[in-house]
Amino acid sequence: MIDIEFHLNGEPVRLRCPADRRLLDILREDFGLTAAKPGCAIGRCGACMIWLDDAPANACLLLALRIHGRSVRTYEAVCRDPASQPVRDALAEGGGLQCGYCTPGMVMTLAHLHQLPEPPDAPAARELASANLCRCTGYGGIRRAIERLFEPAEGSAATPIRPCGDPA
Amino acid sequence: MKDARPPLSHAQLVARMRPRPDAAERLAGAPYLTDRQHPEQLFGAILGSPHPHARILSLDLSAARALPGVHCVIAADDVPGCKAFGLRHVDRPVFCAERVRCIGDPIAAVAAETPEQARAALAAIRVEYQPLPLIDDPQAALAPDAIALHGDSNLLHRETHRHGNLAAAIAASQHIVEGEFLTPRQMPTYLETEGGIAEPDGQGGLTLYFGAQNPIGQRQTLAAILALPEERVRVVNGPLGGSYGGKDELTIQPIAALLALHSGRPVRLRLSREESVDLGVKRHPMRIRMKSGCDAGGRLLFRQVEILADTGAYATHGPEILDAAVEHASGPYRYQALSIEARLAYTNNGIAGAFRGFGAVQVQFALERQMDELAALAGLAPDEFRARNLSDLNDRGPLGQVVAPFDGPRLALEQIRQHPLWQGPRRWQDGRWLHGVGMALVQRSDGFSKAGPNGAGLEVALAADGCIEVRTSFTEMGQNLLDVIRILGARHLGCDEARIRPRIGDSASGVDSGPSAASRCTTVLNQLLQRLAPAWRARLQALVGDDGLEPGADGLLDLQGQLRLDYAELAATLEADQLPVERCAFAGEVTPSDNPIAHFVFGACAAVAHVRVDRWTGQVQVLRLSNAGALGPVVSPLGYLGQLEGGLLMGQGMATLEELPMREGRYLARNLDGYFVPTLLDAPQIEVIAIEEVPEGDEIGPRGVGEIGVNIGAPAVANAIAEALQMPVRQLPVSAERVLDHLERQP
Structure with missing residues (x-):
């Protein structure tokens, strides 16, 4: 002891x-x-x-x-600190949680990255958050949250999915 | 009328999403059932077999019982009621008494004041085993001289389907492909392992707080094991940290309940990841021999399929899973002749059971591979070959049964054929990377087969505060059930969504909606609420004695649409026992055809995948995965998108990564350092397109979206890999080792 x-x-x-x-x-x-x-x-x-x-x-x-x-x-x-609010909102609004079991850990990683004096860009944030497993979302909502929270990669504009069901 | 609105694009689905009703609670760190503590709690622990197959010669609990802090040590003799459980086959002992049939098979359990004392007590239990011959291969299990794990044969189940003249169709075929396909033992890998707390109520009954998918069904089984009346047992199933089918069947709940009743204290029982790997259910590995042929014009003539599946030590859902394999082995296509024969064998290889994709995904992999192989022989593009062979809107189902008319496969295929990814190049090389674009098309059943359990109940009640409670035993597992209830409740009952208060996942409600399984919750809730709505309206009108009033957003409205009586005001005029409660039961949509394994309702998806394979390392990377789902109207955009994104990645995992190795009945990986699931870096850019169109006169409405992402994801990715490597992909997952083996054999 x-x-x-x-x-x-x-x-x-x-x-x-x-x-x-x-x-x-x-x-x-x-x-x-x-x-x-x-x-x-x-x-x-x-x-x-x-x-x-x-x-x-x-x-x-x-x-x-x-x-x-x-x-x-x-x-x-x-989770009671207003500084983590943008991360929590981005996950809630992007569909970044389903069963929610991975969510506290995911927020701890993303909020840390988001609060760094020089936050990583979105691809780097994805890499840095890849040690947090989520089995429910397919990471779709987590990717949406990351894209909202972090700058796109320098020099390469994010390539949006070309929609094929859009009337336009 | 035919509902022919244009498909919703991914961007439109994203734009329509709103946060889950439980997002705030989850994001506030609210506890799960395995987080529950009790001041009087004891810690449970289970002694599992170290042998995959052995006779128990003797069991001595006395030394363990004498240890400090130990409140009880129990084994098979301490089970007062049914000593085994199971669905159709009651073959799984709560505690093994004479024989163990898989690694970790429970023999005894303890409850002690600390986890350390519980572990010490396990170590003090003396068991003598006599190892028995191991049956670790389903083919060997079915040999005439194999030792039977149950009864007199290891053939747990057999199912066949035949139609047409197979010999004639084979003779008429210009092109024939034939091969053997192997699918992996995939693990659900819910992040929250099995566990919870069993709390005695001090009057001989108890409550079980364990994450699962069917509180009423579990209460019934537990009461039989405990020899208690059902009303003495309460089962609470959520919130839970993932299930994907894996928590549908009971696992350790009977043991927790017995420990609580024997000790008279609340008992927490939680499997470690290693114990969960041993005891949890996995996807059935299948060996699928498939032969298919078409004529010179690319018209499918026959498919012949032989399936051998490994169910492991106990039946659980195995027979229904095999039936699903038979029903899905032919896909949404027409044939002159079909011959499908499937067998399910008991072995000592752990326990296989319910898992999202349920028996269908294995055969869909084989089927969709052969569609590509045959298309190539016939000189047709994969999409054109599929389009030429699609079933028609009013055709019979895959087993010849009458089905709800549906042309989802055609609609989904049309979307993917015109997708820019499919319209572009399909194979190219970029330095060390080999790129491939592949597609697949699947249909899958909704809900249970004709044999059920298809029935479902629902209760709607006005609460004293003016909220309208919708009570169901369905469980929120992440699929966004809560918002589905709010949306459908408001739509059918006429009130504002904010008025709807879902009550879910608890046997205490007394409402039996059946299992939250088989992608059925949304479809069934829609049917139930639709049926209940007229009675609810009439009930409210009768309460105020005015049938000119209609239920509206906040209360009863007059003919001019003016609010006449708020729901809260109405509730205030009533005594608690006068508050209106309406119940509804629904027998389920079943095929009128006389076939217990046949389904009535199907949904469909087509997908296109873009992969690149590293020629140096063999690593497969999925870059894009675009799916078009023909699954009826979208109820919750967030739920729809999330279920498909999650399912697609799980299917991709099965195709590229996930395989739980076993040798001689033991798992070679017992944690996430040896069993890998996709990470954020493995996740491709996933696109989900929602085709909402349903045929004229459709009465089903929304189809289930919970599983089909897995069903389409695995074959679409497998076909893209086959295209990239020009490799006859016959075994999943396509691991780096298998890729390198293939590349080394190339000239």
Whole structure:
């Protein structure tokens, strides 16, 4: 067992737990913060994404001893922050969520990218968000959200789908 | 009248979308059923078999029961009611007592105060096994001397369909193609693994909060297992993190319920991803021998199909899935002769079951490959060959049954034939990349076959606050059921959408709408609300004693359209037990033909795919996937678009990526580092076109869109890959290894 102290959503917290307890379990079971989801528990699906010192990280891969002295922000705080509103709106309006299970993790990634001083362009954002799996949407709505939130690739205007059902 | 409005383009669908009704709640991080906690909770854990096939010689729970924190340790002897479950075949034990038939087959379970204590208790359970001969191949399973996994034979189900003179049609054929097609064990890969909490009510009953698709059906089965009256069991099925058919059948709910009843405490039970891979259902791998022929003019004469499917250890939906394969093996085409023979074998290869695309997608891959192969032999373009052989509007269905008239296949094919992507070049090389453009056409059934369960119930009630509750046991799985209920409720009941309050996914409503499966919810809700509307109107008129008033947006309107009585005011005049409730039951649209496996309603899609294949790495990349769906009027643009986009990518995954390898009855991958699903980088630019036109006199309205994206996505991508590589694609997925093998064999 170790004693750790860290900041959780801006508040200092202390915990005594095994050194190898996963942050995902600490959040979900010890603090009742369940927005981070256990999808694979091996860092492949992104459903448990949190911000560790303001950078996205999979909570399933972080052990208690690694978070001592660090700052952890979870979706519960980020979804109440007006700064993430454009990302949440873009997903809701673009059809970027269906069952919604991947959504907190997806927002954590996209909101981080969107709030960077120099945000990536849309193709780069797609690449950076590809560690967040979604099994429902076919990523159609997520692509629409990304196109709304991030600039098109420099020098190459986005090629719209040529509609074939349009009367025009 | 024939509804001949022009198709909706992708851009028009996008422009008409609005956020899901549950978007705000989901985006606020609202909990799922596996997130539920209870102050008194215990943690459950299941001891699964380490052998895919073995006899259980002895089981000793005593050491586990003595461990600290352990509240109960249970096994087959502790099941008070039915010891097994299943749909048509009750063959799946809650706990195995004598024999295990697949890896992870449950033997015992524990409930303890912490997950660590639960795991320690599992480790203290003593089981002696005697391994039995392994049956890991469906062909070997059907050998006369094979050890039977159930009863006296491993042949779980057999279905055939024949018409015409096959020998004569073969003799008359100018061109014949023949091949064996193999389809993969695809995994639903819902991001939320199976789990939830079982909470005793303190009076001998309990509530199960587990994500699933059919609360009333599950309540019935659970009550039988628990030996409780049904009213003592409540089943809540949502919200859930994905299902795609995989959570339609019970898995671990009986065990959670038994742990809760034995311990008297709420029990959380959740499978890890590894346990979910072991115990969850997969798509049936099929071995499909297909032979087809046409005359010199490119007219299809026959198709001969032999299907052998691997259902794994237990039946679940296997027989219906095999029936669907038979019904979809011939497609929307005409033949002089058809011969389809399908067999379903028990093996020790995990458990195959319901999964979006349901038995049809496997044969549609083979069928649409051979349509391209035959077209090439006949010297016709793939679209022209298909167009020449389409069934007519008033033709019988694929099994010779009477079907609802529908020319969706023709409408969808026409859209895709004129699509710019199809009109452009079909094959070219660009440095290391080989490009190909391919197309496919499928029809698929809607709802269940004549054997059912086609019945569905619905309840509409005026609530005390003036809202109109629409109660159904259907479950929201992401398909946008909630908005479909609002849209259809308002359309048929005359009120504003904001007045509609959906009540879903809970057996406590007492309303049995049947399973949220087979792409049926939207179609069935439309039928139910349409039937219920006149009674609702009459009921409201009777309540105010004025049949000159009509239900309107916010209340009852007079002949001039003026609001006379708000719904809330009407509710305020009534005692709680006087509030109007109208119920409606619908037997379902079934074919009048006497064939239990035949469907009455079909939808159709055609699609064109553009892929490029890297000659150096063998990697297949899908660049564009454009689909035209002839699925009747669009109810929810967001739901329609989202279901097709999601289905198409899942079909693409089956064609390019997804295969769960097994060896000797064990999964060689047990998590997402060995089983890959498409990522944002794999997703092509997907286009969805909605053809809303239906024939004159159509009474069905909207067809289901939940599954058909998978059905069309896999063959369209497979055909594009075959075009790019000039490769006889006979096995899915077309992995990089298979591409490189093919390229190495080229001169």
